[in-house]
Amino acid sequence: MRILVTGGAGFIGANFVHWTRRHRPDVEITVLDALTYASDGTALDPVRGDITFEQGDIADAALVDRLVAASDLVVHFAAESHNDNSLVDPHPFLQTNVIGTYTILEAVRRHDVRLHHISTDEVYGDLELDDPARFTEDTPYNPSSPYSSTKAASDLLVRAWVRSFGVKATLTNCSNNYGPYQHVEKFIPRQITNGIDGVPAKLYGEGLNVRDWIHVDDHNSAVWAVIDKGRLGETYLIGADGEKSNKEVVTAILRALGQPEDAYEHVTDRPGHDMRYAIDSTKLRTELGWAPSYADFDEGLRATVQWYRENEAWWRPMKDATEARYAAASLPA
Ligand code: NAD
Numbered sequence: 001m002r003i004l005v006t007g008g009a010g011f012i013g014a015n016f017v018h019w020t021r022r023h024r025p026d027v028e029i030t031v032l033d034a035l036t037y038a039s040d041g042t043a044l045d046p047v048r049g050d051i052t053f054e055q056g057d058i059a060d061a062a063l064v065d066r067l068v069a070a071s072d073l074v075v076h077f078a079a080e081s082h083n084d085n086s087l088v089d090p091h092p093f094l095q096t097n098v099i100g101t102y103t104i105l106e107a108v109r110r111h112d113v114r115l116h117h118i119s120t121d122e123v124y125g126d127l128e129l130d131d132p133a134r135f136t137e138d139t140p141y142n143p144s145s146p147y148s149s150t151k152a153a154s155d156l157l158v159r160a161w162v163r164s165f166g167v168k169a170t171l172t173n174c175s176n177n178y179g180p181y182q183h184v185e186k187f188i189p190r191q192i193t194n195g196i197d198g199v200p201a202k203l204y205g206e207g208l209n210v211r212d213w214i215h216v217d218d219h220n221s222a223v224w225a226v227i228d229k230g231r232l233g234e235t236y237l238i239g240a241d242g243e244k245s246n247k248e249v250v251t252a253i254l255r256a257l258g259q260p261e262d263a264y265e266h267v268t269d270r271p272g273h274d275m276r277y278a279i280d281s282t283k284l285r286t287e288l289g290w291a292p293s294y295a296d297f298d299e300g301l302r303a304t305v306q307w308y309r310e311n312e313a314w315w316r317p318m319k320d321a322t323e324a325r326y327a328a329a330s331l332p333a
């Protein structure tokens with residue numbers, strides 16, 4: 001099987017490539033990635049000789065057409081992915097998440113190539129802290145931010161291309177990922193690397209917001225379950241029952257770093273900050289027999305802290321620029 005992995009140099013995409021090399025060595029992998037600010041491509045260094053890498057934009061129709069024509073499957077991770085950035089400049093989110101996905105859809109339609117579209121639980125909006133409900137495949141779309149609204153738009157485009165043109169696609173919407181190679185702009189790596197630098201962790205607002213954490217390898221094993229066994233046209237929610245408040249996560253990070261559990265500060269809240277995400281992954285588990293392998297969040301987090309300690313050479317080049325971006329944007333510092 002020849003697969004085209006868009007965004008394969010980013011956090012989840014690179015881990016997907018590594019997972020695939022470990023578990024599916026027979027699969028031929030081509031990565032298409034623009035190497036935006038979000039990636040310098042080095043997350044692929046360990047597999048460099050085993051894959052084909054194309055630097056380019058998913059909105060480049062001619063390039064996408066050529067690569068899709070030579071593939072049996074497209075796994076579409078490429079996106080602008082950070083909510084805070086989308087509040088500063090939504091334009092790249094429209095361009096990549098909407099126009100880019102449209103460009104891929106037109107190519108898979110032309111060449112009758114299967115697509116697996118990667119999306120997020122944020123398309124469903126948020127839940128109250130005391131709401132017993134969790135998101136299911138039937139929850140109405142209600143995105144809050146420019147980021148999540150462009151991801152919602154991309155999902156709806158995929159569904160429309162399935163219905164109108166018979167495109168062979170599956171979709172997954174996953175909860176918050178953590179693990180190696182996550183950009184230091186994101187919550188968990190930002191606090192780990194702050195801690196390593198002796199800077200207090202930054203909690204937006206009261207720190208009561210809840211995210212449903214899943215290890216990136218569990219996300220990617222679920223993506224493969226859907227590729228192998230998922231029904232075309234269907235959406236599957238991916239989650240590992242990992243609800244934690246941001247304060248609980250910061251405390252766990254500080255514990256893993258061996259630092260005082262109060263080495264954090266409250267900073268200005270994110271505008272429109274979603275309160276809680278929670279995934280009910282019953283469909284994925286019962287229909288496809290998937291289960292996560294990282295049952296213990298604290299253990300997965302400790303391994304991630306260790307990874308950032310041992311791989312400073314990977315994240316150090318982006319740390320100062322990231323903090324400068326937060327400062328310049330007057331985002332919560
Ligand atoms: P990331 O920002 O780490 O990686 C995105 C990658 O896409 C980068 O390598 C970047 O260079 C590339 N890219 C951006 N614009 C591009 C373009 N126009 N053309 C080609 N490549 C481009 O993001 P991530 O966290 O790995 O997220 C990957 C996907 O998973 C996204 O679709 C995101 O919405 C989704 N997702 C993420 C999470 C999470 O917790 N991080 C959870 C659920 C879903």
Ligand code: TDX
Pocket residue numbers: 081082083084119120121122175176177185186187188190202203204207209210211246270
């Ligand atoms: O410094 C911080 N302090 C803080 O309290 C940062 C960067 C974040 N936060 C909070 C905001 C959120 O409640 O932590 C939580 C997680 O923040 P992010 O890592 O920015 O993730 P989130 O906004 O939840 O979105 C993530 O999960 C869904 C990914 O970035 C998206 O790509 C994915 O779709």
